[in-house]
Amino acid sequence: MVRFTFPDAREWRYIIESLATIVDEANFVATPEGLTLRALDPGRIAMVDLYMPAGLFEEYSVEAETKIGVVLDDVNKVLKRAKSDDKLVFEVGGGRLTIILQGRAERRFRFPLLDIAGQELPTPKLNFTVAAKMLSDTFRDALKDASLVSESVRLKAEDETLYVSARSDKGEIESKFTIEAGSLLEIDVKEQAEASYGIDFLEKIVSKAYRVSDIMTLKFATNMPLEMTFDIAGGGTLKYLLAPRME
Amino acid sequence: MVRFTFPDAREWRYIIESLATIVDEANFVATPEGLTLRALDPGRIAMVDLYMPAGLFEEYSVEAETKIGVVLDDVNKVLKRAKSDDKLVFEVGGGRLTIILQGRAERRFRFPLLDIAGQELPTPKLNFTVAAKMLSDTFRDALKDASLVSESVRLKAEDETLYVSARSDKGEIESKFTIEAGSLLEIDVKEQAEASYGIDFLEKIVSKAYRVSDIMTLKFATNMPLEMTFDIAGGGTLKYLLAPRME
Amino acid sequence: MVRFTFPDAREWRYIIESLATIVDEANFVATPEGLTLRALDPGRIAMVDLYMPAGLFEEYSVEAETKIGVVLDDVNKVLKRAKSDDKLVFEVGGGRLTIILQGRAERRFRFPLLDIAGQELPTPKLNFTVAAKMLSDTFRDALKDASLVSESVRLKAEDETLYVSARSDKGEIESKFTIEAGSLLEIDVKEQAEASYGIDFLEKIVSKAYRVSDIMTLKFATNMPLEMTFDIAGGGTLKYLLAPRME
Numbered sequence: 001m002v003r004f005t006f007p008d009a010r011e012w013r014y015i016i017e018s019l020a021t022i023v024d025e026a027n028f029v030a031t032p033e034g035l036t037l038r039a040l041d042p043g044r045i046a047m048v049d050l051y052m053p054a055g056l057f058e059e060y061s062v063e064a065e066t067k068i069g070v071v072l073d074d075v076n077k078v079l080k081r082a083k084s085d086d087k088l089v090f091e092v093g094g095g096r097l098t099i100i101l102q103g104r105a106e107r108r109f110r111f112p113l114l115d116i117a118g119q120e121l122p123t124p125k126l127n128f129t130v131a132a133k134m135l136s137d138t139f140r141d142a143l144k145d146a147s148l149v150s151e152s153v154r155l156k157a158e159d160e161t162l163y164v165s166a167r168s169d170k171g172e173i174e175s176k177f178t179i180e181a182g183s184l185l186e187i188d189v190k191e192q193a194e195a196s197y198g199i200d201f202l203e204k205i206v207s208k209a210y211r212v213s214d215i216m217t218l219k220f221a222t223n224m225p226l227e228m229t230f231d232i233a234g235g236g237t238l239k240y241l242l243a244p245r246m247e
Numbered sequence: 248m249v250r251f252t253f254p255d256a257r258e259w260r261y262i263i264e265s266l267a268t269i270v271d272e273a274n275f276v277a278t279p280e281g282l283t284l285r286a287l288d289p290g291r292i293a294m295v296d297l298y299m300p301a302g303l304f305e306e307y308s309v310e311a312e313t314k315i316g317v318v319l320d321d322v323n324k325v326l327k328r329a330k331s332d333d334k335l336v337f338e339v340g341g342g343r344l345t346i347i348l349q350g351r352a353e354r355r356f357r358f359p360l361l362d363i364a365g366q367e368l369p370t371p372k373l374n375f376t377v378a379a380k381m382l383s384d385t386f387r388d389a390l391k392d393a394s395l396v397s398e399s400v401r402l403k404a405e406d407e408t409l410y411v412s413a414r415s416d417k418g419e420i421e422s423k424f425t426i427e428a429g430s431l432l433e434i435d436v437k438e439q440a441e442a443s444y445g446i447d448f449l450e451k452i453v454s455k456a457y458r459v460s461d462i463m464t465l466k467f468a469t470n471m472p473l474e475m476t477f478d479i480a481g482g483g484t485l486k487y488l489l490a491p492r493m494e
Numbered sequence: 495m496v497r498f499t500f501p502d503a504r505e506w507r508y509i510i511e512s513l514a515t516i517v518d519e520a521n522f523v524a525t526p527e528g529l530t531l532r533a534l535d536p537g538r539i540a541m542v543d544l545y546m547p548a549g550l551f552e553e554y555s556v557e558a559e560t561k562i563g564v565v566l567d568d569v570n571k572v573l574k575r576a577k578s579d580d581k582l583v584f585e586v587g588g589g590r591l592t593i594i595l596q597g598r599a600e601r602r603f604r605f606p607l608l609d610i611a612g613q614e615l616p617t618p619k620l621n622f623t624v625a626a627k628m629l630s631d632t633f634r635d636a637l638k639d640a641s642l643v644s645e646s647v648r649l650k651a652e653d654e655t656l657y658v659s660a661r662s663d664k665g666e667i668e669s670k671f672t673i674e675a676g677s678l679l680e681i682d683v684k685e686q687a688e689a690s691y692g693i694d695f696l697e698k699i700v701s702k703a704y705r706v707s708d709i710m711t712l713k714f715a716t717n718m719p720l721e722m723t724f725d726i727a728g729g730g731t732l733k734y735l736l737a738p739r740m741e
Contacts, residue, residue, distance in 0.1 A: 074417075077395050081388070104429045104430040105385060105389070105422050105423060105428065106423045106428070107389075107420065107422040107423075108419075109395070109419070109420050110419040110420070112418070138598070138599065141575070141577075142599070145601055145603075148571050148572065148575070148603070170568075170605075171568070171603060171605045171606075172602075172603070172604040173601065175600070175601040175602075176599060176600045181599065181600070183598040321664075321665070325642065328635070351632070351675055352632060352670060352677040353670045353675070354636075354667065354669045355666075355669075355670075356642070356665060356666070357665055358664075358665040359665075
């Protein structure tokens with residue numbers, strides 16, 4: 001039987017919520033090495049990649065590769081009910097997933113496992129020319145600013161500066177980020193780059209994923225996808241890939 | 248003239264809100280001994296019983312039995328407007344109820360009294376085989392958990408343990424409460440018992456009444472009504488009786 | 495080019511929100527002496543008068559009278575996005591208004607200026623017989639109380655006491671304010687006065703303007719308009735005039 005235990009039910013809640021911005025139901029894959037999930041949104045615009053090594057768990061017992069198909073919203077409803085000091089246990093066996101919240105009261109939630117058709121998603125090879133590290137919250141703010149006037153946002157990097165801008169007949173908005181002003185933590189511009197992305201998807205992703213990690217890494221190149229990586233304390237990662245918009 | 252004064256307008260707000268989960272309009276009965284209200288919900292599933300002895304009031308002047316028929320929502324709207332340091336005065340006379348909020352400003356709200364047909368509700372005699380005392384909040388949480396999968400909840404007590412469970416084709420949920428784990432304060436099981444109740448009513452009642460009292464006492468027996476008692480500081484009680492659901 | 499700088503973007507947000515209770519779009523008039531705005535609501539019931547002397551600004555560079563026509567809601571959306579330590583810069587030039595939020599990141603928002611037909615509004619001459627100074631919050635509470643039963647509120651002053659009351663077939667409400675009870679800061683009653691005003695407008699105005707100033711001055715006379723003045727720290731004023739309701 002597969003069983004793994006996590007000390008903080010709340011952190012899992014944020015992870016599940018951030019996955020749920022992309023897909024409604026998905027297969028976690030548990031192997032002796034760790035837990036992964038890779039999923040593509042139904043419109044094939046965004047991909048999410050979760051990696052949680054076995055060492056991240058308090059207890060982790062998985063003997064053979066196991067698929068754990070779940071409705072993310074069902075899991076999320078349970079995790080929303082967790083108290084701040086609740087320990088979280090997942091058990092898989094007999095076609096069912098049991099989620100146990102262990103606090104003063106022990107609460108068991110049991111769901112039938114889903115059989116989700118398993119599409120193997122290859123890892124895309126991409127050459128990014130820009131990498132920038134910043135507070136997730138700073139990027140989230142820039143997206144909200146941009147959404148005042150447009151549904152897409154333009155990322156541009158040159159001279160160690162990142163610009164996030166948007167324009168429409170309603171007006172123009174531009175935010176400027178540099179290491180000097182304290183709004184960037186790191187930036188590496190191999191080659192000047194510019195690309196546009198849909199704000200709707202970006203906002204959904206960042207507004208959830210920033211709770212997993214205060215700091216995010218953005219990578220992009222001219223008219224190429226945007227990769228956003230959120231590090232999970234202890235060595236895991238939550239990574240998103242978002243297709244560019246042609247304008 | 249009937250007049251009684253209460254030091255904390257907020258506590259009355261919670262009492263009125265908890266009564267309003269059962270009925271829209273009701274007769275308070277003021278006698279020299281104290282204030283009572285007994286009411287049955289229109290569907291005759293739940294009964295509420297409020298008892299506030301005269302000693303609970305800062306000032307209490309009632310010479311003869313007086314019925315005070317009110318629309319609870321009207322009273323509640325006034326009490327919602329109270330500040331934290333407002334003293335509360337009720338005056339009944341000339342067919343009108345005057346509610347006075349005394350803080351820095353003195354605010355008077357006057358309503359015509361209602362003439363509500365007075366059905367005398369007898370006190371039901373019930374033999375409960377289980378009594379459990381717990382934090383109101385703990386029980387409220389168990390109800391919310393259960394409502395994830397079902398509209399009814401099953402209470403079961405055996406071996407000094409209380410189980411709150413629910414099941415449907417969406418999944419199963421079970422919470423376990425014991426004195427050892429710290430989730431029960433007291434339990435007395437004369438005879439093993441099991442009964443189901445509608446979550447909707449329970450949640451409405453507990454989500455309001457827990458503000459009157461942090462601690463509640465549950466009493467039930469197999470397929471019998473559930474009695475929930477919330478003690479009001481100073482010697483009053485707010486008691487609910489809820490009919491079981493047959494399943 | 496016109497350019498002025500304000501140290502606290504949030505305070506401007508409250509000013510814009512309070513103007514927006516009266517009009518959707520309006521002309522600010524910048525002169526070397528300061529910034530003013532006078533506007534009448536479309537129903538001609540309420541007038542607002544903003545006066546911000548040049549000395550209120552951190553930097554103020556206006557050479558000739560300039561009209562700055564804006565959609566208040568557009569400006570407000572930008573100011574809502576300001577952080578607590580953001581400095582605010584307005585620049586007018588080339589038919590455009592640029593709002594710059596300067597914090598860690600520098601964010602520029604650019605809008606086309608509006609050409610709003612400029613009606614000159616004269617200052618009405620009014621002889622008020624009552625003047626009362628009170629906490630804006632206290633008056634706001636009295637309006638909320640009154641709105642429980644009616645859509646209009648009656649102000650009455652006599653014997654150094656201010657009464658705010660309302661009545662309908664739903665009930666009656668009266669709040670009483672005096673210096674002794676601590677609910678008035680000052681009152682000057684030259685002649686007893688009574689007048690009614692629409693709660694809807696009053697609530698809209700006070701619920702926004704109280705954020706500009708904790709203290710307000712009310713002036714009125716029998717069946718005459720109500721003047722409400724909110725002082726802006728540093729010497730500015732935000733003043734409203736509201737027509738009475740005949741009852």
